[in-house]
Amino acid sequence: MRRPIWTIFYQFDPWGTSIGGIQTAIRACIRYAPEVFDLRLVGTAGDDRHPVGQWRDGELDGRQLRFLPLFVSGDDNVRRKIPTTLTYTAALLGKRIEGDFLHFHRLEPALAARGWSGEKTYFVHNDVRAQMLTSERKDALLWQRFPSGYFALERQILGDFDQILSCNSESTTFYRERYPRLAGRIHTFRYMLDTSLYHPPTPGEELAQRRALAAQMGLEPETRFLLFAGRLHAQKDPLLLLRAVQELDEPGVHLLMAGAGELETEIRRTVGALGLADRVSLLGPVPRERMAVLHRASTLVVLSSVYEGLPLVVLEALSSGKPVVSTASGDTPRILVSGSGLISRERTPTALADALRTVLHHPSAFPAERCLEAARPYQARTVVGELANEMLARFQTRRTVGAA
The missing domain is CATH 3.40.50.2000 (Glycogen Phosphorylase B;)
Structure with a gap:
């Protein structure tokens, strides 16, 4: 059987020092994904030691990974005048990076993927209602100043996703109420904790x-x-x-x-x-x-x-x-x-x-x-295993239907 291709889209260098729960969750997915998957990450380069725009093979936490850096992001722990997400989305435009499973951890890059083949999943990492509508801090995210623009983008693109997975229960409810026709695609997922690093001391x-x-x-x-x-x-x-x-x-x-x-x-x-x-x-x-x-x-x-x-x-x-x-x-x-x-x-x-x-x-x-x-x-081993098993089942079903 052909190895299913699992491609992750996010604006970071997995070998770098980028901080954040999204980065940690992606690393856990890579580490604990079953060997049957061909893993790929479309990200950014932390420095200019490696050529951008070219696929290269590497090893991350003992797992083989194909990596495509779109541009040099430098220190992505510091916000820039032009948000990195927009630069990343612009760099994806005109490309066609297809696979069996396409996982997006920001909404905007999926604009570039319209028309690409593959099962698309969008991971929601925040309480969107609090972030966009009720937060007293409006300087944490550019979209907070233009919530109507953000929700217009959502309305345009959420229907392109086969799954919308939220780690926050409030966001799951919010999306189901806001987009009832998509409610069957919207689910809650558990974050992935790598217990190989985090364990109690004696x-x-x-x-x-x-x-x-x-x-x-x-x-x-x-x-x-x-x-x-x-x-x-x-x-x-x-x-x-x-x-x-x-x-x-x-x-x-x-x-x-x-x-x-x-x-x-x-x-x-x-x-x-x-x-x-x-x-x-x-x-x-x-x-x-x-x-x-x-x-x-x-x-x-x-x-x-x-x-x-x-x-x-x-x-x-x-x-x-x-x-x-x-x-x-x-x-x-x-x-x-x-x-x-x-x-x-x-x-x-x-x-x-x-x-x-x-x-x-x-x-x-x-x-x-x-x-x-x-x-x-x-625990990451359990959570990623459940996610991967569901993906494999859908992959095999599509192969069976396609062969019929």
Whole structure:
């Protein structure tokens, strides 16, 4: 039997340091996809070491991958005047990249794929209603300033997809209500968590890693670490988190901010203005292996997002046996079972600080076992396996029908 071709479209270099849940989910798909698939990724080059516009073969996490970089994107953790998604879409125009399965993680690039053969799937990674219609922050995404234009694009192109898969339950409901004729194609999918990296430490390992991290940073051995991981971007609202840390004013607690983005300069300025220089460290982009170590060394993970889909950092924390404190964004409130974290009552520094204080003061109420229980349904090997098996079944059905 011919190997089915699975092509993923997204604007990143899988061998680079691009930050984000989408990138992590795509890497998990590549790692755990059955060998029967011919895997391809149409992305961007992180630098100019490799020629753009040409397919090349490589290996990613032990898996063979054909890669087509459309252009050199440089550091895609920082937003540009012309959004990378638009540049990526423009680079696809006029091409014809067909296959058995075409997976899109942004809507706009599918414009270039109209008329291409292959089963098309669109993955929705955010709470679209909150992102486009109710978010108080209108500087996180260009489309937020022109929601009518975005929804006009949706109406034009969503019908081209054979499947629309949302990691956020609110978006699933929103799309089914907004496009009832497509309701049968709209489903919820579970994000993919790579547990080969994220697992809980033993008590001895946790203490040793925490003390080693404190020593590296010149801090007291008993320092407790709060971990924020993600883009320094308006969607994540890291400035709210800084104000919450100021209100927390808890001795021996240090915030680690892992990530990069256009708010970095403002964050550094705010850290100084709030007098937090000895309580906050900006780590920049952190490789996945190092990020897993930071999870195990931290006391908890904190999110201050305005809107989310299903933030992967939540699953990474829970799989590491660490509780989560978050604003009420995305599907995080649905994931956190009792004892695996807390949701801030309001999106205010005081409420977020109160939630952090509760977890810090009562660690026994948030045991690793409860965190692991919450993360268990999202293990990448299982989720990707289910997705791939369904794809293979449809592929075989089409082959049988075509041969009849």
